[in-house]
Amino acid sequence: AQSVTQLDSHVSVSEGTPVLLRCNYSSSYSPSLFWYVQHPNKGLQLLLKYTSAATLVKGINGFEAEFKKSETSFHLTKPSAHMSDAAEYFCVVIKSSGTYKYIFGTGTRLKVLA
Amino acid sequence: KAGVTQTPRYLIKTRGQQVTLSCSPISGHRSVSWYQQTPGQGLQFLFEYFSETQRNKGNFPGRFSGRQFSNSRSEMNVSTLELGDSALYLCASSQEIRNTEAFFGQGTRLTVV
Numbered sequence: 001a002q003s004v005t006q007l008d009s010h011v012s013v014s015e016g017t018p019v020l021l022r023c024n025y026s027s028s029y030s031p032s033l034f035w036y037v038q039h040p041n042k043g044l045q046l047l048l049k050y051t052s053a054a055t056l057v058k059g060i061n062g063f064e065a066e067f068k069k070s071e072t073s074f075h076l077t078k079p080s081a082h083m084s085d086a087a088e089y090f091c092v093v094i095k096s097s098g099t100y101k102y103i104f105g106t107g108t109r110l111k112v113l114a
Numbered sequence: 115k116a117g118v119t120q121t122p123r124y125l126i127k128t129r130g131q132q133v134t135l136s137c138s139p140i141s142g143h144r145s146v147s148w149y150q151q152t153p154g155q156g157l158q159f160l161f162e163y164f165s166e167t168q169r170n171k172g173n174f175p176g177r178f179s180g181r182q183f184s185n186s187r188s189e190m191n192v193s194t195l196e197l198g199d200s201a202l203y204l205c206a207s208s209q210e211i212r213n214t215e216a217f218f219g220q221g222t223r224l225t226v227v
Contacts, residue, residue, distance in 0.1 A: 034215055043204055043218040090157065101170050102147070102206070102216060104157040
């Protein structure tokens with residue numbers, strides 16, 4: 001069965017320093033993986049997606065993620081954090097067994113310190 | 115292209131009442147899913163509709179129901195509201211193509227008092 005595990009519930013970084021949000025997945029076949037961001041009292045916005053093309057995926061706002069099959073990981077990174085990056089981030093895998101159901105991780109809350 | 119529209123944005127209801135939430139998907143999208151988001155449980159899948167048919171259902175009691183209309187608009191209904199139903203309810207729409215992403219609305223914040 002497909003699942004994702006977000007390894008950190010909270011991450012704090014200083015503005016201008018790199019961001020690393022960790023996600024491990026479990027899937028019996030090549031998964032489709034996504035990262036979404038949610039700002040307070042807002043819906044979820046897609047940051048990037050992996051669908052078995054290039055393993056390094058570039059998303060919006062300078063974020064990128066690398067799919068590593070050997071490590072079953074799909075970590076989200078950004079070279080330099082901005083105050084506006086403070087939000088909650090969700091790693092998502094699609095469960096496709098007849099229907100396309102999204103399996104969400106528990107979320108990582110990113111805090112950016114001035 | 116308009117995004118996913120959820121109405122209303124905020125609702126306050128009393129225990130025991132019922133509520134109906136609405137979701138208009140992106141034009142051309144036939145799949146609509148609903149999620150409940152709470153601080154304690156995170157994002158939980160409620161159900162998914164495609165072409166007016168419920169294709170998948172999460173582990174929620176029968177008080178939670180939904181439907182989809184021929185224009186792909188969807189509604190979800192919660193009857194006999196409980197305090198624990200207070201949550202952000204999110205709707206997502208997607209095309210019926212493998213590996214495509216879901217687009218989310220801003221949600222309806224339901225408070226049960």
